Amino acid sequence: MKTFTVEAFLLVLFTFAAYSSQARLQSCNPSGRIRGENPPPGQCNQENDSDCCKAGDYYTTYTCSPPVSGTTKAVLTLNSFQKGGDGGGPSECDGKYHSDETPVVALSTGWYSGGSRCLNNVVINANGRTVIAMVVDECDSTMGCDEDHDYQPPCPNNIVDASKAVWKALGVPEDNWGDLDITWSDA
Numbered sequence: 598m599k600t601f602t603v604e605a606f607l608l609v610l611f612t613f614a615a616y617s618s619q620a621r622l623q624s625c626n627p628s629g630r631i632r633g634e635n636p637p638p639g640q641c642n643q644e645n646d647s648d649c650c651k652a653g654d655y656y657t658t659y660t661c662s663p664p665v666s667g668t669t670k671a672v673l674t675l676n677s678f679q680k681g682g683d684g685g686g687p688s689e690c691d692g693k694y695h696s697d698e699t700p701v702v703a704l705s706t707g708w709y710s711g712g713s714r715c716l717n718n719v720v721i722n723a724n725g726r727t728v729i730a731m732v733v734d735e736c737d738s739t740m741g742c743d744e745d746h747d748y749q750p751p752c753p754n755n756i757v758d759a760s761k762a763v764w765k766a767l768g769v770p771e772d773n774w775g776d777l778d779i780t781w782s783d784a
Contacts, residue, residue, distance in 0.1 A: 625661040625707060625754055631741060632656075636748030642683040645675040646775055650742035650750050659738040659754035662707025668780040669708075673723060673767075675774050676703060676758040678733065684758075685747040688733040690715035695733055700766060703734035703758040718784035721763060723777055728766035729784055730759060757781055
């Protein structure tokens with residue numbers, strides 16, 4: 598009986614060590630920081646309450662995002678993909694602008710995965726509802742505070758940046774648009 602107890606203990610210990618090792622491999626640590634500079638006057642688009650970089654502030658950058666599962670936790674933010682909107686230039690995936698009435702999203706750099714999710718759909722769950730949206734852009738977690746990024750800080754590594762159509766489909770009252778805890782998955 599002692600042999601069984603020792604074997605059981607070793608099995609539990611081995612399982613725990615393997616699980617801990619796997620969890621460490623899936624972690625996503627910051628990759629660096631960038632120093633903010635004040636944007637030229639009138640150059641930071643603050644539509645949808647977007648932040649502007651500030652001189653002397655440091656912003657964390659990431660090249661990764663948490664692992665994707667059937668229910669990946671994320672923060673939904675609001676973005677305009679229209680020309681002149683706070684999303685900056687045309688979308689990375691197709692070089693086009695998209696109407697605020699179209700359910701489209703940008704994903705943090707790690708989830709964007711070099712464009713591998715471009716023009717594919719994702720399923721977003723929140724507020725007791727589900728919506729399908731197409732990935733059209735990257736919410737850059739590696740760079741920011743420059744003209745290409747509309748003088749906005751880098752995105753955190755857990756962002757699904759969504760058009761107004763996504764927020765409407767989720768039934769979120771307009772005065773609560775901005776940041777919302779969600780889950781998402783590939784469609």
